[in-house]
Amino acid sequence: MTALLTIIVLVFILVAIWQMVKIFDLAQAKVENSQVANDKDNKINGYLMMGFLAFIYIITIVSFVKWGDLPLMSNAASEHGPQIDNLMIISMTLIFVVQTITQFLLHYFAFKYKGEKGRTALFFADNNKLEAIWTIIPVIVLAGLIIYGLNTWINIMGVNEDDDPLVIELYAQQFNWKARYGGEDNTLGKANVRLIDIDRANILGVDESDPNANDDVITTELHLPVGRPVLFKMRSQDVLHSAYMPHFRAQMNCVPGMITQFGFTPTVTTAEMRQTPEMTDKVTNINRIRVEKSKELLAKGEEALERYEFDYLLLCNKICGKSHYNMQMKIIVETQEEYDAWMKEQKIFKNSLIN
């Protein structure tokens, strides 16, 4: 209903604009009926250009003030996260500076040199020096960015097997996630979707004849011990999915028919993250919004929303069908002891089969 009302209001505004133009047109018709801009048009639009420049600056400032607590630029929960965040901050600062200057020049020139009858433009077709300057400066700046960027990329994507990473398989299907741990031997058993046997509860198609598979553990929550490198092996059984873990600055597609990988080291436990001032602020704010929404829902006789508590999340970030928007898994980062205790409660693959 709100949407409809909005539309109606918009239509009325438009009708009003329309009528105003008509009046404007009629008023002008007597003086001049040329559809080519005259000095008055140049002047009005020249001033509007400066107004528009102000609008761009204002929308930039407002956006940064209101929504500038960018979770993807601070508060990283993985070892490589701060590297990405630094690069992001450098790039954003650079963009901010260039944007501010070039938009100023563009709109200011449009205002300053607005046309007047009798004025002659400067015949200025070329200047090699100027052009060399604004070719070379971007070259230098970009060379710096490329070198820094590639360095970061190689650091992140390089997997060091010597670290003895905890190997975990992320398994995607429409529309949920599973995790498979290698068990005591930290080695995943072989698997292929052709081995899936729903009747025997072999839902990931793990190869029963592979001895490494026996102690594998399949879970619906992802638990990670803090400080230990993790190497994810991604698989998908049906369509493309993408394992997106924004808090850890990690993402990799899950591709049917191949195994992809991504590794990182979580550095902040869920409990610690909940205590950080940024996160408590964010959660308080979200809960305030949820309480307000709940009031509306209760008034309509529906259930109130649950209170939100922060958790790391794994989201699907590649369009995968109808319920793509609800394909998620909770990630819990905890101390080694907590992790071990949780792991002990899980059933190993061999015992989870129905014979």
Added chain:
Amino acid sequence: MSAHEDTHAHEDHGHHHKETFVTKYIFSQDHKMIAKQYLITGTIMGVIGVFMSMMFRLQLAWPEKPNVLFEALLGKWAPNGVMDADIYLALVTIHGTIMVFFVLTAGLSGTFSNLLIPLQIGARDMASGFLNMISYWLFFLSSVIMVISLFVEAGPAAAGWTIYPPLSALPMAQGGSGLGMTLWLVSMAIFIASSLMGSLNYIVTVINLRTKGMSMTRLPLTIWTFFITAVIGVISFPVLLSAALLLIMDRSFGTSFFLSDIFIQGEVLHYQGGSPVLFEHLFWFLGHPEVYIVILPAMGLVSEIMASNSRKPIFGYRAMIASILAIAFLSTIVWGHHMFISGMNPFLGSVFTFTTLLIAIPSAVKAFNWITTLWKGNLQMNPAMLFSIGFVSTFITGGLTGIILGDSALDINVHDTYFVVAHFHLVMGISALYGMFAGIYHWFPKMFGRMLNKNLGYIHFWVTAVCAYGVFFPMHFIGMAGLPRRYYTNTNFPLFDDLANVNVIITIFALIGGIVQIVYLYNFFGSIFFGKKAEQNPWRSNTLEWTAPVKHMHGNWPGEIPHVYRWSYDYSKPGHDEDFVPQNVPLKEGEEELQH
């Protein structure tokens, strides 16, 4: 025009066959009529595409709220007026397809390449009028098929405009991947055939049919961009065609080019050995050059309009051509930046980061050259000029964030979030649309012999400009908060609850921006019939099309084709009485041609 000249033209070129309504308005082989046909078909597709975006914006701002609009238009896809998740994805998919291909490729390039290539190089018509006609009618056919696909029982294609398999290949994965996707693929295959015919025609025409004196370095930048765009199209579109054909094979004939090891709905499919990543490579080998196919013609139009309305030569003509060539070359070797996290070898990611960030250099040169063109000009603020300045503004804003997305390390984080959506909408969507509007406002007198109303044009520009920033600027921020794109609703993630109000703001701007286009449509269709009659050269421009009579005629010029003696940017040249010197004016004695 005198009777004598008239007969002269006829004798010369034999365009004296009787024209019927059908040969003049429907199966026309005249490039000017074909341009108009492209423009009007593109406009209709544009209305559909923009309207779809307004519908899914309503859903994003007020998720799962019943809306009479949905109930009326979506029927079974909106039970009780609540938009269904499947149709949301379909709307997003078809919006993308229509806007990228049908509006900004065919509507923009098709219109202006057809209109301006013969007129600006001084040719009677395209090299092959017949091929040109076929090209338009194939485009029309593909548009009709795309629109028909909206009414398919199981829903239109809904796998995103990138149609990555297996989602797009398996009807059991998604309703839209049945007949809807088949029609999508057929429509696109026909579209590509149309585009190739058009492109070949443009290339041949520019190379062979330039008038006497029209050397390559005297060509207006519009022609340079259309020419290079056509070259990129010819190189990359066939690759998409091959991807589409292979996908059709996988879908209908049981091959396994893109599919392997799939278990879906309780059964293992027979596919073995293919790879979806291969499809991504093929798709983006077109998909990335495609954004330049969209933006280059807009750049050409803007360069021309800016010079003409600044009453100044375009600054750095040679550098402009060099940067067009550099962009065209680089555009074919950067496609992998869409695939940093696709499972591709990370080393390849490094290579693509390198080539991608290089594109910033020619782009920066172009932006600085446009800004310098304004400097010390005598700017005539016609609506076309406003849209051109708007183009540079959004091109800079949108282009700069490309530095983040092209950097593989940063892409990990913002890939497929709303940050990407904001980036490409500003840099290729809004910018190209501005270029197209600029072109329409500028060449409307040439196309229809009448002027567009400038006051409606001003309102159209300013409201659109504010709304474009209002929609896409805040969108960067929800992207940087980690919000993935193509989510039907975000309510399942309390983590994003604090972004809901941003989505409302964006939608309000989108609705205003969408609705204000009615002003433009009214102006456009009204002025075709009731606009003020145009003079021959209303903007006092130098290019050859303004030496042709207002009333359209076969062969463009009565009598001889004008010869060219100078480049097209002699505005405010010292030593001349007027502040413009058309290309067909011979050099004065002792006048130096600007050697570029």
